Amino acid sequence: xxxxxxxxxxxxxxxxxxxxxxxxxxxxxxxxxxxxxxxxxxxxxxxxxxxxxxxxxxxxxxxxxxxxxxxxxxxxxxxxxxxxxxxxxxxxxxxxxxxxxxxxxxxxxxxxxxxxxxxxxxxxxxxxxxxxxxxxxxxxxxxxxxxxxxxxxxxxxxxxxxxxxxxxxxxxx
Amino acid sequence: xxxxxxxxxxxxxxxxxxxxxxxxxxxxxxxxxxxxxxxxxxxxxxxxxxxxxxxxxxxxxxxxxxxxxxxxxxxxxxxxxxxxxxxxxxxxxxxxxxxxxxxxxxxxxxxxxxxxxxxxxxxxxxxxxxxxxxxxxxxxxxxxxxxxxxxxxxxxxxxxxxxxxxxxxxxxxxxxxxxxxxxxxxxxxxxxxxxxxxxxxxxxxxxxxxxxxxxxxxxxxxxxxxxxxxxxxxxxxxxxxxxxxxxxxxxxxxxxxxxxxxxxxxxxxxxxxxxxxxxxxxxxxxxxxxxxxxxxxxxxxxxxxxxxxxxxxxxxxxxxxxxxxxxxxxxxxxxxxxxxxx
Numbered sequence: 001x002x003x004x005x006x007x008x009x010x011x012x013x014x015x016x017x018x019x020x021x022x023x024x025x026x027x028x029x030x031x032x033x034x035x036x037x038x039x040x041x042x043x044x045x046x047x048x049x050x051x052x053x054x055x056x057x058x059x060x061x062x063x064x065x066x067x068x069x070x071x072x073x074x075x076x077x078x079x080x081x082x083x084x085x086x087x088x089x090x091x092x093x094x095x096x097x098x099x100x101x102x103x104x105x106x107x108x109x110x111x112x113x114x115x116x117x118x119x120x121x122x123x124x125x126x127x128x129x130x131x132x133x134x135x136x137x138x139x140x141x142x143x144x145x146x147x148x149x150x151x152x153x154x155x156x157x158x159x160x161x162x163x164x165x166x167x168x169x170x171x172x173x
Numbered sequence: 174x175x176x177x178x179x180x181x182x183x184x185x186x187x188x189x190x191x192x193x194x195x196x197x198x199x200x201x202x203x204x205x206x207x208x209x210x211x212x213x214x215x216x217x218x219x220x221x222x223x224x225x226x227x228x229x230x231x232x233x234x235x236x237x238x239x240x241x242x243x244x245x246x247x248x249x250x251x252x253x254x255x256x257x258x259x260x261x262x263x264x265x266x267x268x269x270x271x272x273x274x275x276x277x278x279x280x281x282x283x284x285x286x287x288x289x290x291x292x293x294x295x296x297x298x299x300x301x302x303x304x305x306x307x308x309x310x311x312x313x314x315x316x317x318x319x320x321x322x323x324x325x326x327x328x329x330x331x332x333x334x335x336x337x338x339x340x341x342x343x344x345x346x347x348x349x350x351x352x353x354x355x356x357x358x359x360x361x362x363x364x365x366x367x368x369x370x371x372x373x374x375x376x377x378x379x380x381x382x383x384x385x386x387x388x389x390x391x392x393x394x395x396x397x398x399x400x401x402x403x404x405x406x407x408x409x410x411x412x413x414x415x416x417x418x419x420x421x422x423x424x425x426x427x428x429x430x431x432x433x434x435x436x437x438x439x440x441x442x443x444x445x446x447x448x449x450x451x452x453x454x455x456x457x458x459x460x461x462x463x464x465x466x467x468x469x470x471x472x473x474x475x476x477x478x479x480x481x482x483x484x485x486x487x488x489x490x491x492x493x494x495x496x497x498x499x500x501x502x503x504x505x506x507x508x509x510x511x512x513x514x515x
Contacts, residue, residue, distance in 0.1 A: 029315065033250070036308065053354075056297040064304030068311070068334060075315050075327070136294065136354055 008048055014041035028074045032067055039063040053136050185288070186267075193266055197429040198228040200469060207473045238418040243318055246415065250316035255416065255423035258309030262427035265302040265434045268295040270357045272447050272458035287458060288357070295356040296344055299438055303340070303393060306431065307333045310412045313424070317415040325411025328484065329395060335491040336392035342499035343386040346506040347375055347442045356438070360446030374445040381502045383443045385495060390435040392491070394428060397476035399487055436468035437461075444468075 018038035025031040039062045046055035143151055202217070202225065209216025217224030242251060272287030292298055307330055314326020351359040365373050376383050392399040408414070413424045440446055444464045447457030482490075 029247075029250070033253075033308075033312070040305075052292060052294050053297070056294050056301045059301040060297065060304055064301060064307075065334075068304075068307055068330060071308070071311055071315075072327075072330060075311070075323070 004048060008045065011041045011044040011048070014038070015045065029071070032070045032074055035070070036063050036067050039067070053139060186290075189266060189288075190263065193263060193430050193433065194426075196433050197426050198232070200429045200432065201228045201231065201425075203469070204473050204476075207470065208477045211474070211477045232422070235418060235422045240418045240420065241415070243415045245318035247316040247318070250312045251415075252420075254309050254313035254316060255420045255427075256309075257312065258306060258427040259423040259430075261302050261306035261309060262430035262434070265299050265306075266430065266437065268292045268298045268356065269434065269437045269441065270295075270360065270446070271437065271461050273454045291357065292355075294354045296348055296354050296359075296442075299356075299434070300337075300341055300344060303431075304333075304337055306427070309424075309427065313416070314412040317412075319415050321409045321414045322412050325408045325414070328408075329412060332392055332395070332399065332487065332491075335488060336389040336495075339385050339491065339495045339499045340389040340393055342496075342503050343379075343382045343389065344442070346379055346382040346499075346503045349503070349506050349510055350375060350378060352510075356441050356446075360441050360448070363445040364448045372445055372448070372450075374443060376443040376445075379443060379502075379506070381498060382506070383439070385499045385502065386439060386443070388495060389491075390439065391472070391475070392487070394431045394435055396428075396432065396472060398479040398481050400476075400481060432469060432472055433465065436465045436472070439468055440464040 015038050018034045018041065022031045022034045022038065025034065039058060043055040043058040043063070046052070046058060205227070206216045206224075208214075217227035220226040220230045242248070267290045268288065270288035270291070310329045310333075311326045314322040314324075314329070317323070347359065348354055351362050353359055353362075359375075363373050363375055367373055367377075371377065413421055416424060440461060446464075447454075447461040449457065449460035449463075452459055
């Protein structure tokens, strides 16, 4: 039990610190690398929650596939380090206010979530049994029965995105 | 108080680590000897009997080389890249079983399997870590601040992403057939024979899957004839052009360990793992080693026989031939499993 708790704190710390640094970084390539670190730490947390399938999928899809594309884009565009802003304050004032507003909303939301969780009123999503997250079979069955509509709609959405990408890419050839 | 089984598990982790290092060393030796055989040369024959100590001499030489770093290189990522490559290579083997369950001559009450970690989603873990290993290469190429490195890294990344799909689809066909994500269970389903003489290997049920797996395995490990990331004539040495000393050695090590892992997983998925005739179950790991060695020999044989393809041919082949074949293979397998009731 002690080891598990220790591992939880290690992974949680890595995830939080890496996520904060992703935003704090000025170099886009470091942001991507830190985001990978954060995702891998999240996968570690999933393993501790006895959900190895979710952990592995997290690594394959997010850390493995999506962030490779991020890295690709950053490398191909040869994105420079963000310049320390100077004299451009006027143009960023609007987005800044919007960002501040959203940040306040996020903090309020998190605070509310923690508050209700602490009082034991939170709606924690639990499956029919602890089995549901650790068993691939259970995940598959609920994906193709309870969530079949959402699943199919998602695949349609991805198909639309793919067709769109092909159209955009072919236009310039 | 940690039990005896705990210490045996720790010992197994160290054993796997050491064996992987040794396997990489013997692969370097085997590669040079087989290449010499195919080219009617002698190969290394000065260091030790029949040149057997050559890989160790090479390691010592590499350790004493100067560690160079190009002027414009990104310091942190340049150091991090070979570490990611080597770590991913070692980590993937952790879930690969290489022998039947044993009690170590009655030492343990409960039998344990010969593997570093028994994970019930092992096939996916191998796949996940394979998809992480691309970062070592990409970051190496980018951080070196050299055009050859960057081009090599970009090629490698696009090659690995393209072939990862076929790799994943061939794995999926096997797990549909085996109805399990655990490598140990898939191996155990391949024990016994059909009609008394054909081993029940998935190779015979999945010939197309095996072919797709091996081809995409070669592409994943950047081996000839798909070794574009380090095509000497055009890219010097690709992503590790600027690396020297032990940092270079780590990329080299990762490449050979990845080959061993791909062969070991192929043995488990398609060639019946440690099941074989004549030997008792407890000595099954000998069969396992022989099968892996045969696949590795095939790898080397291919490298010194086939010329390198052109890069656009590789991409065309991957997306327009291999991927459709893999998809159809998966569909046919799924239909067959439903029709014959698995």
